[in-house]
Amino acid sequence: MTSYFADNEDLKYYVERGIEWEPIVTLAENGFRQSDGFATLDEALEAYRSALELVGEFSATRIAPRVPEIAHAPIRLEGGEVVFPPALDAIFAQVRELGLAGMCLPRELGGMNLPMLLHYATGEMFARADASVMSHHGFHGGIALAMLFLSTMEGTTQYDRDSGRLVRTRFEAQIREIASGRAWGSMDMTEPGAGSDLGAITTRAAQDASGAWHVSGEKIFITSGHGKYHFVLARSEPQGGLAGLSLFLVPAWEQENGRRVRRVTLERLENKLGHHASATVALGFERAPAELVGERGQGFRQMLLLMNSGRLSVAFESLGVCEAAYRMARDHAASRVTMGRTLERHELIADRLDEMRSDIEGIRALAIAGAWHHELAHRSRLAEHHLARDAGEARRLGATAKQHQRAARQLTPLAKYLGAEKAVEITRHAIQLHGGCGYLREQGVEKLLRDSVLMPIYEGTSQIQALMATKDALGAAPWTLARRLARARWQQVSARDALARRVAYIESLSLGAQQHLQRRVTRDRLRRVVDGPAVEWLAALRAGPDPRHDFAPALLHAERLTRLLADAAVASTLQAQAARHPERRDVLARYLDRAEPRARHLHDVITTSGERLLRELAARARVQRSRT
Ligand SMILES: Cc1cc2nc3c(=O)[nH]c(=O)nc-3n(C[C@H](O)[C@H](O)[C@H](O)COP(=O)(O)OP(=O)(O)OC[C@H]3O[C@@H](n4cnc5c(N)ncnc54)[C@H](O)[C@@H]3O)c2cc1C
Incomplete structure (x- = not known):
C-alpha cells in the first residue's frame, strides 16, 4: 500500500x-x-x-x-x-x-x-x-x-x-x-489597508449598553473563512496602532427555527493562482455579535502567540510541497533519456536533485526542532500554572518553559522563511527538470509551483519573518555575541571532528555578520545622538535604539542574515543528530557542502555592501522631512 x-x-x-x-x-x-x-x-x-x-x-x-x-x-x-x-x-x-x-x-x-x-x-x-x-x-x-x-x-x-x-x-x-x-474556524486579521502592518486595522469592536460586544468592518483573504468560528482582530481601544487591538470570537451564524442566519457575510470568494482546495474569502461584519477573548488591548499579543503555531504549520506545509516536487523531479529524471543517458546521470541534473534533497532534509531538521521546542514550551507553561503540585515543581517547569520558548522563538521564523522560500525554488526547478511537459497542466508539477507561491506570503511574509529573526538575533548583548564568536572560531580550528569544525565555521560566519550589523547600528545611533543637542545626549542614549532610524543597515540585509541564521541553525541541529546517530553524518556532510560556500557569500555581501543605498534612502528621507 x-x-x-x-x-x-x-x-x-x-x-x-x-x-x-x-x-x-x-x-x-x-x-x-x-x-x-x-x-x-x-x-x-x-x-x-x-x-x-x-x-x-x-x-x-x-x-x-x-x-x-x-x-x-x-x-x-x-x-x-x-x-x-x-x-x-x-x-x-x-x-x-x-x-x-x-x-x-x-x-x-x-x-x-x-x-x-x-x-x-x-x-x-x-x-x-x-x-x-x-x-x-x-x-x-x-x-x-x-x-x-x-x-x-x-x-x-x-x-x-x-x-x-x-x-x-x-x-x-x-x-x-x-x-x-x-x-471549523478562521483567523481574521487582514484588511484592504492592513496586511503586514496590522497596526493599521480599522475593523471596530464596540460594546452596547448591556456590555455586549459587536464587530463591524471588512476582512479579506481569509483562509477557510466560510467556517463557523472566527477569531477577529479588531480595534476596541482609543489608542492607535497595535495597542488598540483586542481579540474576539465571532460566530458566523446562528440557527433560528432550523434556519442559518448569517451574522458574518461572505462577500467574495477570492480568485487565486493556486491553493484551490481551500476557500479564501472576503468577509463583511455589520454589528456581528462577538465575545471578547482575554484582556482588552492584548489582541495583537494573543494573535502573535497563535501565529507562531501557524508559521510552523506553513513550514511543514512547504515541506510537503517540496517533497512532492522533489519526488516528481527525481522520478522523471530516472526515466527520461536525453543524449544517450537518463537525466539523473547528467551531472548538472544530478547536482540539482542532490541539492533539493539536502534542502528538504535541512527544512525538516529546522521545522521539527522548532515544533519540538514550541510544544515543550507550551506544555511546560500549562503544567507550571495548572498541574504543578508545589512551588518547587512550578519553578522548575517555568524555567523549562522559558528555555524552550526562547529556542522556539528563534527557530520558528527561520523554519517558516526557509521552508517557504525553498518551496518556490524547488517547485520551479522541478518544472524545469520536466522540460516542456513541466509547463503543461496534465503533468501536475506546475500546480505545485502555483501552490508554493503562497507560502512566503501568508502567516507573515518572508520579509516579516526576516525582520523578526534579525531583530531577535541583533538583540543579543554585544559581549554575548563576542563571546559566542570567539568560541565558534576556537571550535573552527580545534574541534577533533572535521564536521564539527565545518559547522563552527558556518556559525562564526553567521556571528561575524551579526556583529558587523550590530556595530553598524550602534555607530549610526551614536551619530544620531551626537547630531542632536548636547543636553539631550544622555537621555537619547538611555532611551535605547529607535527602530525607525537605527536599524536601517540591519533591515537592508535582513533576508540575507536570515538565510545565514537558518544555515547555521540547520548545521548545528544536524550536528547534534550526527553526534547521537552516526548514520546522520552523511546528511550533515551533504548539507555542509552546500551551506559553506553560501554562508561565505552571504557574509561577504552583508559586511561589504549596502552603503550606497542607505545613503540614498537617508537623503530621500531628509528631503521628505524638509517638505513636511
Ligand atoms: C491565499 C491567502 C490566504 C490568506 N489567509 C489569511 C488568513 O487566513 N487570515 C488573514 O488574516 N490573512 C490571510 N492572508 C493574508 C496574508 O497574511 C497577507 O496577504 C500578508 O500578511 C501580506 O499582507 P499584504 O497582502 O497586505 O501585503 P503588504 O503588507 O502590503 O506587503 C507587500 C510586500 O511588502 C513587504 N513588506 C511589507 N512591510 C514591509 C517591511 N516593513 N519591510 C520589508 N518588507 C515589507 C511584504 O513582505 C510583501 O512582500 C492570506 C493571503 C492569501 C493570499
Missing part, C-alpha cells in the same frame, strides 16, 4: 530515533496518571506510529488521487455560501470518520490527545498530497487548540491538578463541535 510515511526515510528517522519523545509524552499524559490515557512511553509511541501510518496511507491513496478532480470542479460561492466539489466533500467526510479533526485535542473533549508534533508531521503528508487540503484541515483542530490555549491563558479553562484532566472550559461546546469534524 502506498504511504507517504512508509516511503519517507528522513521523516521516519525523526519518529523512530530523532525526536526525543519522552518529555513531550510525559507532559501530554501528565506523568501517565490518566486512567484513559497511555500507561507507558512505548504504548504512546506505538499509537503515534499508527496515527502516522494511517495519515500516510490516507494522504497517498485518498487525497492525492482526487487532486485532478478538484482542479476541474472548483469551489463555488452560491447563495452566499461556499460549496465544495464532491471530491473535497469526500475527503473531509473521511477526515471526520477517522477522527483526525480532534487529533490533538484533549480526550475529555472528544479528541485523541496526541502531541502537536504529530499534527505538524501529518500536516507534511497532507500537504504532499495537496497543500490546500492540508491548510483547510489545519483550520479545524488548530482553531479548537487556539480556543483552549486562549481560554487557559485568561483563566477560563481549569484542570485537575492530580489527574491532569481538563475539568471545564469556556469553549467546551465549540471545541466538541470541531473535534467531531462538524465545524
Whole structure:
C-alpha cells in the first residue's frame, strides 16, 4: 500500500530515533496518571506510529488521487455560501470518520490527545498530497487548540491538578463541535489597508449598553473563512496602532427555527493562482455579535502567540510541497533519456536533485526542532500554572518553559522563511527538470509551483519573518555575541571532528555578520545622538535604539542574515543528530557542502555592501522631512 510515511526515510528517522519523545509524552499524559490515557512511553509511541501510518496511507491513496478532480470542479460561492466539489466533500467526510479533526485535542473533549508534533508531521503528508487540503484541515483542530490555549491563558479553562484532566472550559461546546469534524474556524486579521502592518486595522469592536460586544468592518483573504468560528482582530481601544487591538470570537451564524442566519457575510470568494482546495474569502461584519477573548488591548499579543503555531504549520506545509516536487523531479529524471543517458546521470541534473534533497532534509531538521521546542514550551507553561503540585515543581517547569520558548522563538521564523522560500525554488526547478511537459497542466508539477507561491506570503511574509529573526538575533548583548564568536572560531580550528569544525565555521560566519550589523547600528545611533543637542545626549542614549532610524543597515540585509541564521541553525541541529546517530553524518556532510560556500557569500555581501543605498534612502528621507 502506498504511504507517504512508509516511503519517507528522513521523516521516519525523526519518529523512530530523532525526536526525543519522552518529555513531550510525559507532559501530554501528565506523568501517565490518566486512567484513559497511555500507561507507558512505548504504548504512546506505538499509537503515534499508527496515527502516522494511517495519515500516510490516507494522504497517498485518498487525497492525492482526487487532486485532478478538484482542479476541474472548483469551489463555488452560491447563495452566499461556499460549496465544495464532491471530491473535497469526500475527503473531509473521511477526515471526520477517522477522527483526525480532534487529533490533538484533549480526550475529555472528544479528541485523541496526541502531541502537536504529530499534527505538524501529518500536516507534511497532507500537504504532499495537496497543500490546500492540508491548510483547510489545519483550520479545524488548530482553531479548537487556539480556543483552549486562549481560554487557559485568561483563566477560563481549569484542570485537575492530580489527574491532569481538563475539568471545564469556556469553549467546551465549540471545541466538541470541531473535534467531531462538524465545524471549523478562521483567523481574521487582514484588511484592504492592513496586511503586514496590522497596526493599521480599522475593523471596530464596540460594546452596547448591556456590555455586549459587536464587530463591524471588512476582512479579506481569509483562509477557510466560510467556517463557523472566527477569531477577529479588531480595534476596541482609543489608542492607535497595535495597542488598540483586542481579540474576539465571532460566530458566523446562528440557527433560528432550523434556519442559518448569517451574522458574518461572505462577500467574495477570492480568485487565486493556486491553493484551490481551500476557500479564501472576503468577509463583511455589520454589528456581528462577538465575545471578547482575554484582556482588552492584548489582541495583537494573543494573535502573535497563535501565529507562531501557524508559521510552523506553513513550514511543514512547504515541506510537503517540496517533497512532492522533489519526488516528481527525481522520478522523471530516472526515466527520461536525453543524449544517450537518463537525466539523473547528467551531472548538472544530478547536482540539482542532490541539492533539493539536502534542502528538504535541512527544512525538516529546522521545522521539527522548532515544533519540538514550541510544544515543550507550551506544555511546560500549562503544567507550571495548572498541574504543578508545589512551588518547587512550578519553578522548575517555568524555567523549562522559558528555555524552550526562547529556542522556539528563534527557530520558528527561520523554519517558516526557509521552508517557504525553498518551496518556490524547488517547485520551479522541478518544472524545469520536466522540460516542456513541466509547463503543461496534465503533468501536475506546475500546480505545485502555483501552490508554493503562497507560502512566503501568508502567516507573515518572508520579509516579516526576516525582520523578526534579525531583530531577535541583533538583540543579543554585544559581549554575548563576542563571546559566542570567539568560541565558534576556537571550535573552527580545534574541534577533533572535521564536521564539527565545518559547522563552527558556518556559525562564526553567521556571528561575524551579526556583529558587523550590530556595530553598524550602534555607530549610526551614536551619530544620531551626537547630531542632536548636547543636553539631550544622555537621555537619547538611555532611551535605547529607535527602530525607525537605527536599524536601517540591519533591515537592508535582513533576508540575507536570515538565510545565514537558518544555515547555521540547520548545521548545528544536524550536528547534534550526527553526534547521537552516526548514520546522520552523511546528511550533515551533504548539507555542509552546500551551506559553506553560501554562508561565505552571504557574509561577504552583508559586511561589504549596502552603503550606497542607505545613503540614498537617508537623503530621500531628509528631503521628505524638509517638505513636511
Ligand atoms: C491565499 C491567502 C490566504 C490568506 N489567509 C489569511 C488568513 O487566513 N487570515 C488573514 O488574516 N490573512 C490571510 N492572508 C493574508 C496574508 O497574511 C497577507 O496577504 C500578508 O500578511 C501580506 O499582507 P499584504 O497582502 O497586505 O501585503 P503588504 O503588507 O502590503 O506587503 C507587500 C510586500 O511588502 C513587504 N513588506 C511589507 N512591510 C514591509 C517591511 N516593513 N519591510 C520589508 N518588507 C515589507 C511584504 O513582505 C510583501 O512582500 C492570506 C493571503 C492569501 C493570499
